[in-house]
Amino acid sequence: MRTELSFAPLAGIATELLAVLAVDTQPAKGRDAKPQPTLLTADAQVQAAAAGVLATGEYKAGANETLLLHAPAGLAARRLLIVGLGKLAKATPHSVREAAGTAVRFAKPRGIREIVVALPENFSKSPLHAVAVVEGALVGDFDPDTYRSERKDQSIETLTIAAPADADRAATEAAVAEGVILGESQNFARSLVNEPGNKLTPTILGQRAALMAQEVGLGWEVHSTKMLDQLKMGAFSSVAQGSAEPPALIVLRYEPEGVTEGPILHPTDKDPSVGAPVHHPTDKDPSVGAPVLGLVGKGITFDSGGISIKPSDNMDKMKCDMAGGAAIIAAMRAIALLKPRVRVFAIVCAAENMPSGSAQKPGDVQTAMPLDPDKPGKTIEIVNTDAEGRLVLADGITYARRLGATHLIDAATLTGAISVALGKITAGAFSNDDATYARFEAGLAVSGEKFWRLPLGEEYAELIKSDIGDIKNTGGRFGGAITAAEFLHTFVEDTPWIHLDIAGVAWVEDARPFIAKGPSGAAVRSILEWVRSF
Numbered sequence: 001m002r003t004e005l006s007f008a009p010l011a012g013i014a015t016e017l018l019a020v021l022a023v024d025t026q027p028a029k030g031r032d033a034k035p036q037p038t039l040l041t042a043d044a045q046v047q048a049a050a051a052g053v054l055a056t057g058e059y060k061a062g063a064n065e066t067l068l069l070h071a072p073a074g075l076a077a078r079r080l081l082i083v084g085l086g087k088l089a090k091a092t093p094h095s096v097r098e099a100a101g102t103a104v105r106f107a108k109p110r111g112i113r114e115i116v117v118a119l120p121e122n123f124s125k126s127p128l129h130a131v132a133v134v135e136g137a138l139v140g141d142f143d144p145d146t147y148r149s150e151r152k153d154q155s156i157e158t159l160t161i162a163a164p165a166d167a168d169r170a171a172t173e174a175a176v177a178e179g180v181i182l183g184e185s186q187n188f189a190r191s192l193v194n195e196p197g198n199k200l201t202p203t204i205l206g207q208r209a210a211l212m213a214q215e216v217g218l219g220w221e222v223h224s225t226k227m228l229d230q231l232k233m234g235a236f237s238s239v240a241q242g243s244a245e246p247p248a249l250i251v252l253r254y255e256p257e258g259v260t261e262g263p264i265l266h267p268t269d270k271d272p273s274v275g276a277p278v279h280h281p282t283d284k285d286p287s288v289g290a291p292v293l294g295l296v297g298k299g300i301t302f303d304s305g306g307i308s309i310k311p312s313d314n315m316d317k318m319k320c321d322m323a324g325g326a327a328i329i330a331a332m333r334a335i336a337l338l339k340p341r342v343r344v345f346a347i348v349c350a351a352e353n354m355p356s357g358s359a360q361k362p363g364d365v366q367t368a369m370p371l372d373p374d375k376p377g378k379t380i381e382i383v384n385t386d387a388e389g390r391l392v393l394a395d396g397i398t399y400a401r402r403l404g405a406t407h408l409i410d411a412a413t414l415t416g417a418i419s420v421a422l423g424k425i426t427a428g429a430f431s432n433d434d435a436t437y438a439r440f441e442a443g444l445a446v447s448g449e450k451f452w453r454l455p456l457g458e459e460y461a462e463l464i465k466s467d468i469g470d471i472k473n474t475g476g477r478f479g480g481a482i483t484a485a486e487f488l489h490t491f492v493e494d495t496p497w498i499h500l501d502i503a504g505v506a507w508v509e510d511a512r513p514f515i516a517k518g519p520s521g522a523a524v525r526s527i528l529e530w531v532r533s534f
């Protein structure tokens with residue numbers, strides 16, 4: 001999708017489809033309250049073209065509700081599409097993002113390859129809306145049917161953003177460029193998650209990450225079995241040992257010029273009352289050492305469960321078990337292009353979890369990577385080989401700490417239990433540090449993603465104590481997402497950390513007006529906003 005920017009009057013723009021957003025401005029509640037659809041454009045000719053049909057009351061400007069007019073009177077456009085944001089009071093940049101996706105997904109099956117989306121006016125002048133329109137349009141453009149032999153490519157070729165004539169040109173241009181980065185990065189994550197296990201092995205995931213890193217100028221390394229042995233990554237290796245496919249330890253590095261290294265926290269990190277600020281552009285105090293952010297991702301390219309094999313129903317979906325790793329890799333892409341003033345590196349632990357003669361068995365004891373190379377690592381009793389995500393992450397987290405991460409965030413399709421708790425709508429979040437979590441939570445208002453914080457605690461940690469070793473890899477049926485998080489916490493210790501369990505939201509089960517069924521790209525946006533908060 002190519003993006004263009006126009007400051008011309010809407011009525012004069014010749015296009016296959018002009019999309020204009022609308023809100024419901026009905027303020028009062030009660031029996032007589034009728035929806036009052038209001039177009040978010042000041043263009044009198046567009047207003048006039050839609051006035052008749054809006055007066056009928058049949059269109060309510062509900063969220064993602066569409067209304068199409070062919071050959072609209074007085075407009076150069078062949079079609080006028082009105083897309084609703086819902087109630088004015090509830091409309092956010094995220095509603096705008098969805099509406100832009102809805103416009104694109106409306107156009108695609110109708111053979112339309114070129115659309116114009118008008119930036120919402122008399123709503124807010126925030127450049128966030130231009131970002132949101134472009135991002136939403138790109139996310140909406142993605143379809144997962146890439147292996148269909150007679151695939152019809154329905155992609156939108158040209159998206160034109162129509163900005164009001166008085167809009168700040170430089171700010172709007174920058175916003176469009178940012179929207180492209182955000183949308184393309186999410187689609188990059190989705191394209192990785194969409195790949196089946198036979199097409200995206202750990203090695204190939206490593207190659208895709210390396211290729212991306214070269215394109216955007218990130219440092220990168222991809223290691224395999226030998227390096228895992230050298231680092232004594234016994235937990236990660238134990239998952240990989242059952243598969244014919246070698247593991248991949250993917251490392252990506254982003255080092256902005258002139259940002260000093262050092263494990264000293266930002267002063268606001270010590271103040272738990274700080275929750276509101278999302279961006280800290282004035283972090284210039286030279287006496288404060290820069291934070292180093294470590295992003296860790298679960299990259300299980302296929303999870304059969306191993307010897308504790310999963311039932312066949314829905315096992316095919318386990319190709320998405322690298323969605324956390326994909327989110328981390330994609331967030332690194334966006335970071336490389338948006339250039340925040342903070343050092344960031346990523347570790348993705350990629351492996352295939354398979355049953356075989358060489359696979360680990362329930363009851364086996366594994367030794368995880370030690371933080372201090374001269375000391376022994378923690379021992380893990382493997383109770384269930386299907387609890388493999390926490391094993392690869394344990395070593396990924398320890399490696400990130402060894403590399404000097406002052407703050408950690410991990411993303412993983414870790415447990416089925418998280419969707420029992422939160423459904424397939426909201427993802428789980430955990431943290432051992434309120435100030436670090438406050439930054440993440442503040443970013444959710446920008447990312448529009450839904451995360452809900454769940455507790456950690458000593459009583460939960462009790463449930464994963466082992467009779468034979470230090471810890472075991474499952475804590476029983478109850479609170480399964482929490483005991484999984486506590487398992488990770490054992491390796492994180494007191495490094496400020498956030499754990500994202502995206503098992504319930506990595507896959508869109510049913511198509512929505514603004515996004516295709518398939519991989520969601522979840523967590524890319526929120527991880528990025530967290531990074532930008534430093």
Ligand code: BES
Pocket residue numbers: 303305321384386387388389413414415416417473474475480503504
């Ligand atoms: N990859 C799964 C979790 C998962 C489930 C992801 C559904 C996406 C959709 C994870 O490795 C797993 O198998 N977890 C087990 C843990 C259990 C054995 C303690 C689970 O949730 O059942």
Ligand code: MN
Pocket residue numbers: 303305353385386387388389
């Ligand atoms: Mn599993």
Ligand code: ZN
Pocket residue numbers: 300303321386388389413414
């Ligand atoms: Zn898994």
